[in-house]
Amino acid sequence: MSERADTVLNAADSWFNKYVAVQDAPEGIFKGVSDRFNGITVDSNLETCHPEQFSSVLQKSLSHWTDNKKRGIWFKVYLNSSHWVPELVNSQFKFHHAKDNFVMMYRWLPSDESPNIPPYAHTMVGVGALVLNDMNQILVVSEKNALIKGSWKLPGGYVEPCENFVEAAIREVQEETNIKTKFESVVSLRHAHGAGFGCSDLYIVMALSPENSEIVKCDREISKCEWMDIEAYLQHPKVHETNRNFVRTYLQYKQNGLKFICKDEVHSVLKKQYNIYQVEADSTKLPNSSL
């Protein structure tokens, strides 16, 4: 991980955990919270400023931070302080990222060091589900707003913020079809560029086993939904080759005794929860089972 990655982690610490204002900041400037990369973050919900004073307080703050060799300067501007935005732009701030109720703006102060500000997330993550029942059928949907009209696809959708991939797949299948499922194996990843909002797109396909059979489709999103014979699916003109290959790949995994599992782990020092995905081979199907 680069210094840039660490800058991000640190920035997250200061924004989302605890806001400890810089105590030795002189009167009449923004205090902000410092980070271990010698940056400052000001939060408009935690430091107020009369609109008519904003410009002069900002200029004094920038002078102070420049004198004190501060590096990345961050302003988290909430909707109710949006008049700060044009003032910050006038002082050479740029946009970094935004969410519903705030925009994060930044300026790199040092003139003798090139900017070292990491870009925000630029990968949309979606999941697709291969739901195979014990009658050799696969659960397929046709979407109301499909890019290719009438095509049969795997149920799925975007992963929600702070959602695990397996949970997202199970949720999407239930929302779209009312079929409850449990996780069997990841099958494949598909990565492409130039998707929604100019982001890249990572599509994670996983195999799930159904726990019921009666389909109740989501009328808002789905025009058709059915259990299709796998043999028919593998030949169907309205199924794209990439989707057929996901099924072929999974059938090969099953034949070869491979599972691409998801394990829960906790980092022993940082006490952070992880999902670890890795391939496990069924030792009874492999010639080398000594490990």
Next chain:
Amino acid sequence: MSERADTVLNAADSWFNKYVAVQDAPEGIFKGVSDRFNGITVDSNLETCHPEQFSSVLQKSLSHWTDNKKRGIWFKVYLNSSHWVPELVNSQFKFHHAKDNFVMMYRWLPSDESPNIPPYAHTMVGVGALVLNDMNQILVVSEKNALIKGSWKLPGGYVEPCENFVEAAIREVQEETNIKTKFESVVSLRHAHGAGFGCSDLYIVMALSPENSEIVKCDREISKCEWMDIEAYLQHPKVHETNRNFVRTYLQYKQNGLKFICKDEVHSVLKKQYNIYQVEADSTKLPNSSL
């Protein structure tokens, strides 16, 4: 994929491919470009407005769009039009996402339908590299700004916008250590929440084989870098258990003849390039090689 996902794709179409203004828009309002979900996107670089007129043009536009049953209204506001931001906030717009030179704001117009606006990307993707040479050594780095001081880690870093994962790993290894590599196999994925900027974090570990041996470390980011005997690495108190497990996992893949490969594909209809990642078993090491 849900309707929301399609909304995103469509929005990307209108923003990044072609801006075809709505031709039948009356005089004195923003034209914008329509999308197939009955939304409108206005780009401040493509439609100018005198600052003193912005508020009244916006109100007239919102009335017109409401009368015409428009749904999601998007304003892409560049730095040089940042005075639009407080005006849009006054008219109930919120922030959606932002990049260096623009912020995207939106408002959901229908009062009889719940908002159907997908969130922006919220997953930071990073790569780590297991670089193993033919003397059973692994390339390890110690970072200047490590969260855990003095720990040995895998070289790696964040994937850049529009970069493929394999290219990112090869680039990071070369930047940090000057070792040139080629791809062997993906090893594991690690997914966690609460990382930088409040995003989730996906860390993709892949095995690379080195093409040279002389280390030249990047002084800005790396304090130490060396080839470490794998046996020492697997016992080292300054190597975290998760990182040791990545190596154990890869050694098992090798023993079992498994590779988690990356293939280039092109979508036959959309003509879009994909990377497909899947596990391949060496048939000579597997008992069932008929498929």
